Amino acid sequence: MKKENIVYIGIAVIVGLLVGYFIFGGKAETASMDAHNHDAEIAAEEMWTCSMHPQIMQPEPGSCPICGMDLIPADANGEGLAANQIKMTENAMVLAGVETLVVGSDVQGDDQIKLSGKVAINQNSDAVQSAYFDGRIESLSINFEGEEVRKGQKLATIYAPALVSAQQELLTAAGLKSNQPQLYNAVRNKLKLWKLSDAQIDQIENSGKVVENFPVYANVNGVVSAIMVEEGDYIKTGSPLVKVADLNSVWAVFDAYENQLSQFKTGQVMEVTTTSYPNEKFKAKISFIDPILNAQTRTLEVRAELDNKKGLLKPEMFVQGEVEVSKMENAEVLTVPESAVLWTGKRSVVYVQPDGNSPIFELREVELGNLMNDVYVVHSGLKSGDRVVAKGTFTVDAAAQLQGKKSMMNQDGGKTMTDHEGHMGMSSAMKMEFSEKAQNMFEQLLGSYMKLKDGLVASDATQVQQLAKEGVEVAKQMSTTDMNDMAKQHLAIISEKLTSISKASSLEKQREDFIMLSENMIMMGNQMKGLNEKVFVQHCPMADNNKGANWLSLDEEIRNPYYGDAMLTCGSVVSTIN
Template sequence: MKNKNILLTAGLVAIGMLTGFGLYRLGISQGMKASATPQTNTATPTAGANDKKVLYWHDPMVPTQKFDHPGKSPFMDMQLVPDYADGDSNGGNDGNGDNENSVSISSRVQQNLGIRTAQVVKGNLSLALAAVGSVAYNEREVALVQARSNGFIEKLYVRAALDRVKKGQALAELYVPDWVAAQEEFLTAKRMQTSGIDGLLEAAKQRMRLVGMSDEQIHLVETSGKLHPRITITAPVGGVITELSAREGMTVMTGAPMFRINGMATIWVNADVPENSLAQIRPGNTVEASTPSLPGTTFKGKVSAILPQVDMTTRTLKARIELNNPSGQLVAGMFATIKFNSDAHNDILLIPTEAIIQTGTRSVVMIAQDNGKFMPVDVETGMEANGQTEIRKGLQVGQKLVVSGQFLVDSEASLKATTTRMSDASANAAMTTTVPALPSGAKK
């Protein structure tokens, strides 16, 4: 009796387990059938609800599949999203406008992003370039004083280098023995009262010239009738003695350098200019210079030359600036700041420089369109100055550009374009693979 009860109990348990398993399988089967058909949801937006034409519905996680009716996605546990004819997707930010890279952003989101716009305008652009250089002597105002005859330096009036001298100032006094014989010959011929003496006098004058006497010195001997074996050497220009090779008592030979004088009326500034700014500077451009040594003083000048050599370390060229220095305040070795005044460029397209997104290979701006849409456009830029940049290609006058928050807008547009390309690639791949059964109303 006891064994029969045990068997009966075991049988009932087995029947219950089989019944539960059957019900479980039946539920799974019904659930799979339900998921295969989109369920109509009255809360889902329709064309009439928003007065917008719905093109199709899609699953945001599987954008390649499109459906004719709203409902629940067969792929994910979420409702299908409508795509409207005006490019808006459920009121979102990633519209499909005329350009595949365009993006729609609501006014509220624009305020949150702090988006500001500016117009493309036509105007004038004057480049302002500054450079730093060092003051140097003007090599075109150099005077070299040499000995014209063999002689002895009896007296030296300038005894140290870098002494300032004036034009005509005495520098040294030389005794020239060769002049004595030439002058005596001339004076002897002049005392003779015979006929044909003119040719002899002219020959004596020529000999005095050959020993290094000037016409003024010859005239002095002729009018005074006395010997003048000494000569006083004077400064041919005013400036600074940069080289001094003469000392009292020394013997000098014909052609030996004695003094080197650098003029100070004009001065050079060798400014370092970046090689990428070379197109903005031309010989003849006016400049303004200032130096910390003379605060409040501005010197006017011009670009004399662009030296044809690039420094391999700093990648700069030397611009030779010539400045007027009438009072001699600028001296060699000073630092100076140069401001170049280049020619103004008129009637060119200008935009704020901050509106340009540099990608490394392209220059991109975000154009603000109607209905909160933004579209990236490649542009060709030109000169830049005072916070403005010239646009040579890509824009027109009057277009609005994003000048603040454009990086966020560009990121959104790039993300949308990437999604579109991935969707196209997935669709092409689906042509060669087996596509699972779609719910009724779906289209490939």
């Protein structure tokens, strides 16, 4: 019995093992195969991108061909996202400095509206010195516009044939004044109508000589704002000679939007400031509100009168005015930071983060009102509680353009451009366009950049500051040339970084700003139709705390601007711009 039991038990164990294998082993193998196939499918679909250059898309990990940074997994092809939505990686958000905030009713009660404008001549005190008789300008006693004149000062000398005849009549009538006083008085009055004074008439009468050239004197104190004649010109009665402006009182002329009209009234007090005197505040009163709206700009003129006895304010000087607005009782005002708004023509857009825990952003058009303390009043497009991108808005929009999504510059979304080999490149909305003059100016800007780079290689912070100042001036000149909005945005960043470098006294700060300066120079250089010299894009993997950084060089030989002599030859050429 014991042997039989042992046999039965053994058979049962074997059967149990076989059944267990067929039941669970098969499922495990199937599950293993499924898992393997699933992983293979994920691996097949996974794409890799660069956190600094999201236009780079590769099917396998490696280094970014632009900056050399390690590629990171890209999001799956954006399935489930609307045309106006974009998804960014957490790493890209950190590098771009993206910050969000929840909008709400931050402004209510008394506050200010900020207006931008210019100083203008007060036309109420702008005098035009005119000719009172026909004649010829023999000489001018004023030499240039801006010259200060005093009331009674001689402005010009005029030869007037009619005055010569009138003087002869005076001398004749003077001998007959006892017999014909009415004739004598009529001749004197005639000369007075031509603005000759009693003293001048008496002098002619007493001397018995005819004066051929008559002086013209200033009627008011002020500054010559326009000289309207030249020596030798023939003039008619009433012809303007010079304009004299009294700058003791000037106007500040502002442009206000039509939706701000209800906030202004004549006599309202405002505070005016200017960048020329940042510590000075000028009090003014609104003296005029234009009743006619400019149909093109949808703005109207608001004019305030300023006391300028100190002579600090000059015509055409830029000024900013702050006006107190009326109290808004029982009214909540939804606001959004000025930095969150992107403007393009008549459109203004923001980026909203629907879910604060997900890096998905949605383009939203908004209708804005007054600018108060660096925030805009929102009329439509947002509701209280919406989370918007407050910093890094342009970077988010640039990423949307690169992915062919709706963006500030592209209302319908754009396709991604590919080169002749089919490689994915920059979206059409990111394309920069330059006039021939702008391309020539970029050559000069590139020259300034190269000198700046050499200064960093030499680790000479003082020289770098001076070279950056020169670069700022070149960038300013380039900004006056024709280019599209995308090019202007990159040029603005270049100018900003050059300005920052010019103010930084430490090499560490200068080299930190040089990273972003170089990236924008590379992006702009890559879209130039042709440069006079081949430019090498070089990369140091250790710069920027081992994140890697690029720079441009005219020499293929590595001279590292981020470390100088410490690691002079650290780096490699990653691409060229022909």
